[in-house]
Amino acid sequence: MKGLMMDAPLSIKTIMSHAEMIAADTKLISRSADGDISRLTYRHAFVRVAKLANALDRLELDPEARVGTLAWNDHRHFELHYAIPCTGRICHTINPKLFPEQVRFIINDAQNEALFIDPEFIPMIEAMRDHLPSVKHWIALCTANNLPQSTLPNLQAYESLLNREQESYDWPVLDENRASNLCYTSGTTGDPKGVLGSHRSIVLQCMSQNMASQLGLTSEDVVMPLVPMFHVNAWCMPYSAPMAGAALVLPGPQVSDAQAMTDLINQEQVTFSLAVPTLWSGINQFLNATGTRIPSLNRGVIGGAAGALKLYEEMDRHGVRLENGWGMTELSPIGSYNRYLPQHDQLPDDARADQRLKSGRPLFGIQMRIVDEDGNTLPHDGETTGVLEIRGPWACSAYYGKPREHDWFNTGDVATIDPLGYMRITDRVKDVIKSGGEWISSIEIENAIMAHPGVREAVVIGVAHQHWSERPLLVVVPEESYPLLTPEQLLSFLEGKIPKWWIPNACEFVDTLPHTATGKVSKKMLRENFNRYQWA
Numbered sequence: 001m002k003g004l005m006m007d008a009p010l011s012i013k014t015i016m017s018h019a020e021m022i023a024a025d026t027k028l029i030s031r032s033a034d035g036d037i038s039r040l041t042y043r044h045a046f047v048r049v050a051k052l053a054n055a056l057d058r059l060e061l062d063p064e065a066r067v068g069t070l071a072w073n074d075h076r077h078f079e080l081h082y083a084i085p086c087t088g089r090i091c092h093t094i095n096p097k098l099f100p101e102q103v104r105f106i107i108n109d110a111q112n113e114a115l116f117i118d119p120e121f122i123p124m125i126e127a128m129r130d131h132l133p134s135v136k137h138w139i140a141l142c143t144a145n146n147l148p149q150s151t152l153p154n155l156q157a158y159e160s161l162l163n164r165e166q167e168s169y170d171w172p173v174l175d176e177n178r179a180s181n182l183c184y185t186s187g188t189t190g191d192p193k194g195v196l197g198s199h200r201s202i203v204l205q206c207m208s209q210n211m212a213s214q215l216g217l218t219s220e221d222v223v224m225p226l227v228p229m230f231h232v233n234a235w236c237m238p239y240s241a242p243m244a245g246a247a248l249v250l251p252g253p254q255v256s257d258a259q260a261m262t263d264l265i266n267q268e269q270v271t272f273s274l275a276v277p278t279l280w281s282g283i284n285q286f287l288n289a290t291g292t293r294i295p296s297l298n299r300g301v302i303g304g305a306a307g308a309l310k311l312y313e314e315m316d317r318h319g320v321r322l323e324n325g326w327g328m329t330e331l332s333p334i335g336s337y338n339r340y341l342p343q344h345d346q347l348p349d350d351a352r353a354d355q356r357l358k359s360g361r362p363l364f365g366i367q368m369r370i371v372d373e374d375g376n377t378l379p380h381d382g383e384t385t386g387v388l389e390i391r392g393p394w395a396c397s398a399y400y401g402k403p404r405e406h407d408w409f410n411t412g413d414v415a416t417i418d419p420l421g422y423m424r425i426t427d428r429v430k431d432v433i434k435s436g437g438e439w440i441s442s443i444e445i446e447n448a449i450m451a452h453p454g455v456r457e458a459v460v461i462g463v464a465h466q467h468w469s470e471r472p473l474l475v476v477v478p479e480e481s482y483p484l485l486t487p488e489q490l491l492s493f494l495e496g497k498i499p500k501w502w503i504p505n506a507c508e509f510v511d512t513l514p515h516t517a518t519g520k521v522s523k524k525m526l527r528e529n530f531n532r533y534q535w536a
């Protein structure tokens with residue numbers, strides 16, 4: 001017997017209708033590269049979304065067209081996140097910071113029919129235009145006045161496109177399993193791979209994020225994602241903030257300018273933000289150096305890579321409670337989130353601090369397990385490490401254009417899971433250091449060394465070793481205020497904090513670390529830099 005409830009498909013359109021009902025006058029702020037602020041409300045933005053939907057039809061795009069975007073976090077990109085999927089098409093956010101060959105590969109692999117391009121990226125697209133045969137329409141994300149001279153054929157200004165259109169649109173009722181969003185992995189191993197979300201997967205991810213025991217946004221929040229919308233839809237904030245009735249502040253391109261970002265936080269009274277550790281670290285350093293205060297910002301997600309305890313604790317002192325969220329492009333993206341349970345309040349300080357660094361418990365809907373090299377499941381005892389596998393309605397079952405994966409998705413992360421369900425990432429399989437057949441957790445060493453006040457950034461990588469096959473090498477960006485710091489001091493600082501055999505064989509000082517297109521430290525590039533390293 002079937003239940004007698006209505007068949008109401010979960011769709012991105014339902015998020016839009018809901019926000020129009022509960023948060024029409026809630027603000028949607030967007031900052032451009034030159035610091036200009038656009039002030040919209042969700043009501044205004046959704047009128048522009050309807051105009052954009054009409055424009056997409058006028059361009060005669062295929063009903064299932066993959067429409068590419070190369071854009072920053074701003075109101076136009078927000079509008080694309082709604083108009084494209086709500087007309088049944090697929091919003092394909094492209095990371096413009098990838099190498100041009102990768103951008104070209106991605107556009108061709110997705111067979112994009114139209115590209116919406118921030119003027120900043122037009123020269124890059126012009127250079128590859130002859131190798132993009134599927135693209136029929138080129139739209140610059142600007143007004144007619146700012147439309148650059150370009151060799152792209154019939155390049156149109158986004159605002160001119162919208163100006164011609166009506167303010168209402170007859171939205172179709174779409175199958176909830178219909179594809180809605182496409183995002184490619186950064187391709188750190190091999191070509192980038194497309195992860196194709198659906199209306200249903202996006203809505204479920206947002207509903208689960210918005211539970212009180214998870215990110216738990218409310219209509220009192222003003223959310224500013226520093227994580228870019230081309231990095232898994234800014235972790236879904238353009239959808240989960242309106243779903244919760246929260247205001248949205250889209251910071252534009254200058255997310256690594258800590259002064260501009262803290263000004264914006266204060267000006268718009270931002271309460272909640274999300275970023276990778278490198279960006280949080282930039283804000284922390286700026287606040288430490290200038291004494292600037294950001295009283296409205298009280299909570300934030302740190303994710304995409306492991307953050308050091310020192311960063312959490314210093315941000316606590318600035319009144320911002322950071323919470324660790326783990327995820328990946330293949331997971332739409334959030335899979336687990338770390339908030340304390342009441343019993344954690346009773347823990348001694350060290351244990352409570354350590355608990356914070358775990359990657360948290362799975363969001364409702366996600367199943368997790370760890371397995372050994374033969375695929376045997378391993379105990380959730382908080383000690384045993386294994387490869388993390390996941391399942392769930394917003395986990396990727398196959399890459400775009402590729403055969404189906406197994407029932408469980410292998411995340412490529414190495415983790416422990418404790419009896420309360422808290423998962424802790426200890427490494428990525430490709431970053432794991434195997435010394436004498438045993439795994440060493442680079443993340444735990446990095447965290448231990450970051451507690452030294454003379455360390456600004458630290459990374460541990462495995463380097464070939466004659467006897468042990470691999471040994472850890474510590475690479476440090478020292479604080480300028482510690483000119484007398486020596487590698488030996490740092491290595492002895494680690495004694496007693498990590499197992500003796502994990503202590504790196506050497507420490508090298510560098511001025512900067514290489515970063516990926518999403519702002520994470522690139523261990524791959526660092527390994528390449530040190531691939532001829534000779535142990536003393």
Ligand code: ADP
Nearest residue numbers: 186303304305306325326327328329413425428
């Ligand atoms: P990229 O390959 O560009 O890093 P993703 O953003 O999909 O693309 O990266 C997902 C990976 O990032 C995860 O598999 C994990 O290794 C790492 N990661 C994400 N969040 C965290 C976190 N909170 N702690 C540690 N590692 C994380």
